[in-house]
Amino acid sequence: MCSYYSYNSHPGATRARIDKRFDYLSEPSILSELLDYTDDRISIITLYIPHIHCSSCLWLLEQLNKFNPAIHYSRVDFLKKQLIVRFDNRQYTLQQLVELLYDIGYEPLISLQDVIKKQNTAEKGNLVQRIAVAGFCFGNVMLLSFPEYFGLSVYEQTFKHFFGYINILFSLPVVFYSGQGYFISAWNNLKAGVLNIDFPLALGIAVLFVRTVIENLTHTGAGFADTLCGLVFFLLVGKFVQQKTYHHISFERDYRSFFPVAVQVLDNGIEKPLPLAKLVMGQRIVIRHNEIIPADAILLKGQALIDFSFVTGESVPVNRTLGEIIYAGGRQTGEAIELEVVKPVSQSYLTQLWNNEAFTRKQDNRMKTFNETVSKYFTVVLLIIAVASLLAWLPFNYRTGIDAFTAVLIVACPCALALSTPFTMAAALGIFDRNRFYLKNTAVVEQLARVNTIVMDKTGTITNGASKRIVLGCELTDLQQQIIYTACRNSIHPLSRMISRYFGEMPALDVTEYREIAGKGIDATIAGHKVLIGSGGLIFGYFMDTTKMTRVHLMIDGVYLGYFGFDQEYREGMENIGLLATDYDLYLLSGDQDHERNELVRFFHDDAKMYFGRTPQQKLDIVKDLQRGGHKVLMMGDGLNDSGALKQSDLGIAVTDNVNNFSPGSDAILDGQSFNKLPAFLRFSKDAVKIIHLSFLISLTYNLVGLSYAVTGRLSPLVAAILMPLSTVTIISFTTLATHFAAKKRKLI
Amino acid sequence: MNIIYFLIGCSVLMALLFLGAFFWAQRSGQNDDLYTPSMRILLEDELKDDKK
Numbered sequence: 001m002c003s004y005y006s007y008n009s010h011p012g013a014t015r016a017r018i019d020k021r022f023d024y025l026s027e028p029s030i031l032s033e034l035l036d037y038t039d040d041r042i043s044i045i046t047l048y049i050p051h052i053h054c055s056s057c058l059w060l061l062e063q064l065n066k067f068n069p070a071i072h073y074s075r076v077d078f079l080k081k082q083l084i085v086r087f088d089n090r091q092y093t094l095q096q097l098v099e100l101l102y103d104i105g106y107e108p109l110i111s112l113q114d115v116i117k118k119q120n121t122a123e124k125g126n127l128v129q130r131i132a133v134a135g136f137c138f139g140n141v142m143l144l145s146f147p148e149y150f151g152l153s154v155y156e157q158t159f160k161h162f163f164g165y166i167n168i169l170f171s172l173p174v175v176f177y178s179g180q181g182y183f184i185s186a187w188n189n190l191k192a193g194v195l196n197i198d199f200p201l202a203l204g205i206a207v208l209f210v211r212t213v214i215e216n217l218t219h220t221g222a223g224f225a226d227t228l229c230g231l232v233f234f235l236l237v238g239k240f241v242q243q244k245t246y247h248h249i250s251f252e253r254d255y256r257s258f259f260p261v262a263v264q265v266l267d268n269g270i271e272k273p274l275p276l277a278k279l280v281m282g283q284r285i286v287i288r289h290n291e292i293i294p295a296d297a298i299l300l301k302g303q304a305l306i307d308f309s310f311v312t313g314e315s316v317p318v319n320r321t322l323g324e325i326i327y328a329g330g331r332q333t334g335e336a337i338e339l340e341v342v343k344p345v346s347q348s349y350l351t352q353l354w355n356n357e358a359f360t361r362k363q364d365n366r367m368k369t370f371n372e373t374v375s376k377y378f379t380v381v382l383l384i385i386a387v388a389s390l391l392a393w394l395p396f397n398y399r400t401g402i403d404a405f406t407a408v409l410i411v412a413c414p415c416a417l418a419l420s421t422p423f424t425m426a427a428a429l430g431i432f433d434r435n436r437f438y439l440k441n442t443a444v445v446e447q448l449a450r451v452n453t454i455v456m457d458k459t460g461t462i463t464n465g466a467s468k469r470i471v472l473g474c475e476l477t478d479l480q481q482q483i484i485y486t487a488c489r490n491s492i493h494p495l496s497r498m499i500s501r502y503f504g505e506m507p508a509l510d511v512t513e514y515r516e517i518a519g520k521g522i523d524a525t526i527a528g529h530k531v532l533i534g535s536g537g538l539i540f541g542y543f544m545d546t547t548k549m550t551r552v553h554l555m556i557d558g559v560y561l562g563y564f565g566f567d568q569e570y571r572e573g574m575e576n577i578g579l580l581a582t583d584y585d586l587y588l589l590s591g592d593q594d595h596e597r598n599e600l601v602r603f604f605h606d607d608a609k610m611y612f613g614r615t616p617q618q619k620l621d622i623v624k625d626l627q628r629g630g631h632k633v634l635m636m637g638d639g640l641n642d643s644g645a646l647k648q649s650d651l652g653i654a655v656t657d658n659v660n661n662f663s664p665g666s667d668a669i670l671d672g673q674s675f676n677k678l679p680a681f682l683r684f685s686k687d688a689v690k691i692i693h694l695s696f697l698i699s700l701t702y703n704l705v706g707l708s709y710a711v712t713g714r715l716s717p718l719v720a721a722i723l724m725p726l727s728t729v730t731i732i733s734f735t736t737l738a739t740h741f742a743a744k745k746r747k748l749i
Numbered sequence: 750m751n752i753i754y755f756l757i758g759c760s761v762l763m764a765l766l767f768l769g770a771f772f773w774a775q776r777s778g779q780n781d782d783l784y785t786p787s788m789r790i791l792l793e794d795e796l797k798d799d800k801k
Binding site: 055058059062076077078079080128129132133136139140143144156159162166 | 760761767785789791
């Protein structure tokens with residue numbers, strides 16, 4: 001099989017392409033935005049291809065130059081699901097490339113907001129280099145410090161000075177390159193009037209360095225070069241651990257990463273591609289099968305069957321009639337339709353949500369982390385102790401006073417404190433990750449522990465988007481079944497399609513008369529029988545849906561037979577969620593009508609806490625109101641219509657059945673399969689915060705031990721050199737083990 | 750014992766070389782994608798037909 005393409009570069013028949021879906025890739029203005037690099041000979045582009053999933057994909061995509069020699073080079077980044085292609089732009093165009101990829105089954109996802117591409121941060125690489133430098137210096141300084149600790153004989157004193165000078169040399173890059181970030185951050189925070197943990201750290205680093213230099217130059221001591229290098233090294237490692245990145249997941253998506261780049265516009269009967277940004281009211285657009293409607297528009301021509309799953313999570317396509325307004329975000333299935341744009345893209349029903357201030361507000365300062373709160377007091381107390389010991393010694397001996405002052409700053413440098421949060425959170429993130437719960441960053445764990453209100457969307461979040469249960473509320477003979485099947489088979493209404501799927505394959509009967517009444521049902525004559533299938537309004541002349549369950553009634557030859565009931569299937573573990581109501585305020589926030597109110601009340605307990613029929617904007621406002629009432633809101637949603645509420649809430653979780661698919665911008669992404677673990681996740685996040693508190697106590701104990709040495713002014717470099725790594729190792733092992741244990745207790749591993 | 754000056758000089762030089770090599774690897778993007786090469790190595794090279 002592997003040599004399939006080695007016999008001929010284009011075996012098999014190429015799938016004929018009739019649509020013009022990639023025509024927009026020949027527009028120069030669009031091209032310039034998509035290409036990474038271009039000159040008069042070659043172009044380079046990075047394409048995001050969601051279908052990459054196995055080594056065969058890798059093999060095929062890296063052989064692209066066999067299809068066309070104008071492609072010089074193609075390289076796959078498997079985890080990011082990216083393909084980098086360099087091609088000769090005189091012989092080959094991007095459109096041809098994308099069409100080639102489409103033909104071999106790897107359609108790239110091209111969107112306006114290519115977030116995955118932007119996610120390649122240079123920052124992490126920079127941090128790795130800083131760690132490398134610090135580690136390199138740390139190792140060398142340790143070696144050179146050993147002779148001092150083991151004692152040097154009198155005639156070896158020249159070595160001591162030599163080692164001291166080299167240590168100073170090694171400390172220079174550690175302080176001014178690796179540790180630079182701490183000084184900058186401490187300074188910026190001071191200017192902003194905030195005392196964060198970086199201030200005592202920067203102070204500690206500075207004091208260590210100055211004392212090392214002075215002691216070595218004046219030959220009064222060996223200095224603390226090893227403690228200094230170790231401190232910076234461990235701190236940076238802690239920072240590194242904290243920066244977990246998911247290559248294939250994006251938390252920053254909005255409608256732009258989901259909408260097309262361009263749309264086909266009808267201009268005097270001629271179709272041409274137009275970039276989405278230039279789309280104005282009144283223009284006529286053509287939407288083909290599987291294309292997304294980019295702006296609110298009126299249906300002018302064709303049979304519209306719109307799949308709103310991205311918007312609402314509802315997977316059953318909706319039928320729309322001519323002249324109706326179709327909201328942006330729906331995906332057309334079936335034939336091509338023509339629409340007239342009634343609102344610009346950014347002002348549409350759905351997209352106007354992004355104009356809300358919730359999206360422009362800065363994200364970081366939503367909740368103060370434990371670390372931030374504590375380090376403020378820590379810094380103040382530390383400075384008081386340092387100054388007090390200086391003042392206490394000053395009347396007797398100013399040298400001891402200065403020694404004590406600097407020693408306090410060195411020993412109390414909150415290295416262990418600074419490490420406890422990153423290591424606990426990184427371990428917790430790993431646990432969540434294994435359970436298919438992906439968190440944007442480590443701060444989210446603390447937010448998760450602090451919420452007291454849970455707001456849930458209905459469709460797609462607590463219901464399983466894919467399946468609606470269908471129940472037949474009566475007995476039918478074979479003939480009756482066949483008649484109903486035949487009637488429903490001819491209709492494209494979602495409910496009819498579900499009914500015909502329910503019966504499976506059956507021989508169809510003769511249809512002599514067929515009429516579909518929009519919004520009501522089917523009126524047909526099949527094999528001589530008069531059939532009525534539809535709502536209560538059609539059959540009885542009035543609605544009698546008392547159970548609030550969607551029903552399709554059946555009547556053949558004037559005899560009422562019964563009905564089909566349609567029932568939502570809830571996600572597994574919904575009962576567990578209901579139990580959360582004792583500890584959390586549980587709210588339901590749905591865009592749908594309240595058909596299922598009675599069923600849902602058993603989970604949510606309180607009728608007043610269930611909101612139905614809310615627009616995306618209203619969802620956002622309800623969350624805002626709750627927050628004003630002092631609630632810390634956890635919002636769970638799945639579609640674009642929840643985006644506003646997700647963003648406004650203190651913690652937004654997007655629920656999705658496939659993490660590579662589209663999910664709205666959020667703080668965390670939860671795989672639908674792990675939905676039943678939500679209570680365990682909440683409890684585990686509380687455990688993680690408790691672990692941080694405990695490790696803070698441990699590091700405080702070490703600080704107190706060190707301080708008892710420091711205030712006397714007799715801190716030997718050896719004590720500092722032992723205390724610092726020892727406390728670090730204790731904290732790292734404690735947090736890792738404790739997190740592991742907590743996860744086991746909550747049955748997450 | 751003066752040989753120690755020379756030895757330390759040598760060891761620091763060696764370590765610097767390694768650090769430099771790491772920097773070079775990092776800058777040239779060798780550590781950007783740590784997963785795909787492990788798959789790529791399993792793929793067979795194309796069989797050449799011109800052996801006959």
